[in-house]
Amino acid sequence: MNKVDLLVIGGSGFIGAHLVRAAARAGYSVAYTFNKNRPHLPGDAYQVALERENRLEACIETTQPGIILYCAKPALSSLRSVHDQVNVEGVRWVLAAIADSPHVLFVYLSTSAVFSGHAGPYTESDPPDPEARALYSAYALTKHEGELAVLGARSNAIVARLARVNGRDVQGSLNRRIAEPLEILRAGQPLPRYSDRYISPIGVDNLVQALLEVIAPGFSYHGKRATTLRGHQARAFLEDIECLTFGEQQQAMARLTGNYKRGNERVAKNHPRNTW
Ligand SMILES: NC(=O)c1ccc[n+]([C@@H]2O[C@H](COP(=O)([O-])OP(=O)(O)OC[C@H]3O[C@@H](n4cnc5c(N)ncnc54)[C@H](OP(=O)(O)O)[C@@H]3O)[C@@H](O)[C@H]2O)c1
Numbered sequence: 608m609n610k611v612d613l614l615v616i617g618g619s620g621f622i623g624a625h626l627v628r629a630a631a632r633a634g635y636s637v638a639y640t641f642n643k644n645r646p647h648l649p650g651d652a653y654q655v656a657l658e659r660e661n662r663l664e665a666c667i668e669t670t671q672p673g674i675i676l677y678c679a680k681p682a683l684s685s686l687r688s689v690h691d692q693v694n695v696e697g698v699r700w701v702l703a704a705i706a707d708s709p710h711v712l713f714v715y716l717s718t719s720a721v722f723s724g725h726a727g728p729y730t731e732s733d734p735p736d737p738e739a740r741a742l743y744s745a746y747a748l749t750k751h752e753g754e755l756a757v758l759g760a761r762s763n764a765i766v767a768r769l770a771r772v773n774g775r776d777v778q779g780s781l782n783r784r785i786a787e788p789l790e791i792l793r794a795g796q797p798l799p800r801y802s803d804r805y806i807s808p809i810g811v812d813n814l815v816q817a818l819l820e821v822i823a824p825g826f827s828y829h830g831k832r833a834t835t836l837r838g839h840q841a842r843a844f845l846e847d848i849e850c851l852t853f854g855e856q857q858q859a860m861a862r863l864t865g866n867y868k869r870g871n872e873r874v875a876k877n878h879p880r881n882t883w
Pocket of ligand 1: 616617618619620621622623640641642643644645655656657658677678679680681682693716717718719750768769770771772773
């Protein structure tokens with residue numbers, strides 16, 4: 608048995624690969640799945656083709672992860688049956704495999720495409736209406752079904768809806784969404800942009816950082832308490848903080864104590880130790 612802290616399903620994808628790498632750097636032991644493209648990443652890799660068979664159960668049995676991040680999705684143009692298999696059935700397989708393990712945190716990466724876009728800007732309490740989407744409706748419908756499966760089955764779960772994730776892949780190439788417009792502009796061509804929608808893009812590095820914060824033990828949200836930093840996380844924090852300036856260290860501490868932007872960074876500035 609190769610037990611790990613964290614299993615990334617879809618670890619060979621754009622976001623999944625960044626997560627695997629960043630989590631390993633943060634001190635987590637990591638395993639990940641891939642389908643067609645096996646990347647060079649830290650941790651054990653398991654080939655899982657969700658449209659063919661349920662290998663997830665065996666993978667979870669072997670790795671016994673404390674946290675599972677579900678980042679698999681098929682190409683947007685795939686058949687509805689493939690979307691069903693990857694975005695819903697695979698999720699159900701994971702939920703079944705961890706049904707008797709309430710301590711396992713399950714994070715499902717979803718999408719703002721669960722909203723039609725007819726009535727934004729949206730908040731997380733707005734009801735999704737994927738059936739009203741004209742584009743990529745199979746993706747939108749099945750991602751929403753996946754969300755419902757997760758939230759209906761366990762409380763120890765997070766659904767993270769993303770909009771546009773930009774940046775470079777782990778090999779350093781710009782993702783297509785940025786690379787293509789750049790090519791158009793470099794060729795001196797006009798670049799049509801949207802003027803009829805709200806989008807909240809995020810850089811992949813920021814996203815991964817945010818996800819690592821969310822999965823850290825005792826993550827505080829809406830006033831709920833943050834927890835003790837110990838073990839590999841404490842060691843990783845100490846290593847990270849070495850490379851920061853004094854000001855950045857103060858900010859990092861403020862964030863860790865859960866009071867960031869609520870006063871203690873101002874208090875820290877006035878502490879006698881910090882006035883020189
Ligand atoms: N990127 C964005 O801008 C964005 C925006 C909104 C939401 N999201 C969500 O974020 C998550 C990750 O997105 P991403 O952009 O990183 O996706 P991606 O680059 O397309 O990666 C998809 C992952 O799923 C795996 N996969 C695809 N088909 C599979 C199958 N049949 N069986 C098993 N695995 C399969 C791929 O494996 P192989 O590559 O090895 O074949 C890859 O690891 C998804 O849940 C997506 O809905 C992303």
